[in-house]
Amino acid sequence: MGTAAGAIMSSFLRVSAITLTLSTATYLLYILSTRQPDLPKTKKYIQKTVAKVETQDWTNLKSDFTLPIRLFLTESLLEKGWNIVYKSFGTIERVGDPIITPGWLLTAVKIPLKLQHAEFALQLQMTSGGSLVGFHFTGLGNGWKVPSYASDSESDTDPAIVESEMILGQGRFKVGATLCLPQNPSSTPGPKPKRPSKFPCAIFLAGSGPCDRDSTIGETKPLKDLALGLSRHGIASIRFDKVTHAHGKAFRTKKYITLTDEYIPHALDAIKQAQNHTNIEPSQIFVLGHSLGAVVAPTLVSMDLNPPIAGCVIMAGPAEPIYKSYIRQLRYIESLDGPESVYAGNQIEDACAKAAMADSESLSLSTAANKLPFGIGPAYWLDYRRFDPLATLAGLNCPALIMQGGRDYQVVRDDYEQWCAALDGRGNAGFRFYEGPNHHFVFGTGGFDAVGV
DSSP states (O other): OOOTTTTTTHHHHHHHHHHHHSOTHHHHHHHHTSOOOOHHHHHHHHHHHHHHHHTTOHHHHHHTBOTTHHHHOOHHHHHHHHHHHHHHHOSEEEEOOOEEEOOSSOEEEEEEEEESSOEEEEEEEEOTTSOEEEEEEEOOSSOOOOOGGGOSSSSOOOTTEEEEEEEESSGGGOEEEEEEEEOOGGGSSSOOOOOOSSEEEEEEEOOSSSOOTTOOBTTBOHHHHHHHHHHHTTOEEEEEOOHHHHTHHHHHTSSSOOHHHHHHHHHHHHHHHHHTOTTEEEEEEEEEEETHHHHHHHHHHTSOOSSOOOEEEEESOOSSOHHHHHHHHHHHHHHSSSSOOHHHHHHHHHHHHHHHHHHOTTOOTTSOGGGSGGGOOHHHHHHHTTOOHHHHHHTOOSOEEEEEETTOSSSOHHHHHHHHHHTTTOTTEEEEEESSBOTTOOBOOSSOOGGGO
């Protein structure tokens, strides 16, 4: 739930947020008055910046930021941000050669960093005089690539897989979606496997936050990967941009936002369009929910549809409200290498108080949003109480598959075991616990993976 590394590195990312909110005009004349960057000097500025991070010289790092950004920063903010990064990913083991892109106004710099448990790129925006204007972390690499199981090359998808654009929903909150459909094998070269004239179809429900249709996290697109893999096995799928991604600002300005609004209208439209598609078998439509989507999936499956939903897949499904999972996540971050983090401790105390309010019998539509988890208004949490995914799925007779990754620390083995207990004795329920995947089912090694959050 939530974004990879972004929650963990929130303090550092705030620096970038400050940068974006400042008016360009504030320092435009200053930047234009400087000459184009001297690359040897720029490399020295970069080396000094990285050295200050490695030695935790926050006072001098702060002084490197140009005005007025420097006025918004404190040494404490930089230190706390780095402590969270350090505790989650370890120390810097290797610094790669910087990629320097001179610009008319600013010089962009991308520095590959290898930490003990992760790899990032430190991205800087600098003036020609070496002052910092931007400072944030991004993923490494050349972007998403078609997985090997979906292509014979790194750039082209298997011609037996066809993706097409769809529109879901009504009114001003329509969202874009993608139908991934196995192509009729008669139109592809080579041996002709026997396939049905109509395919089963999975409707994907992404996790919490403003997820796009691929559930993009950095350079990974787990739902797109899954769609392509299923298509190779003769299974169609529909994945869609969440309304919080497609219409974030407009959706947030609604007086009452609910979990139902976040998922159900677009998911129902996806099911309807799938049922009416000439290449999809309407009686073989499944719902696949990941993370918060797994909370919603059983309710969607339980709806009185004709024909009914054929089955339910749960991936990294929380067994308790997401605000309680968030508290567990903070406690895990607090427990990582070294002394307890005061920053995380304060976050835990605040999160617990807001969770208690969300659980309280006194919760009403008049409760202030700033007293509730994630600053989301009371209508959302009142509606959330209607979703009881374990009991709902246990009360259904459809096939179910529960999957969990061992390196996921936001949804953990205890959640998985609660799902197993709820469906115990069901002959049509399958359970798969994989040691290697993180929260987004990206395989790796080692302990819990903070990047997958």
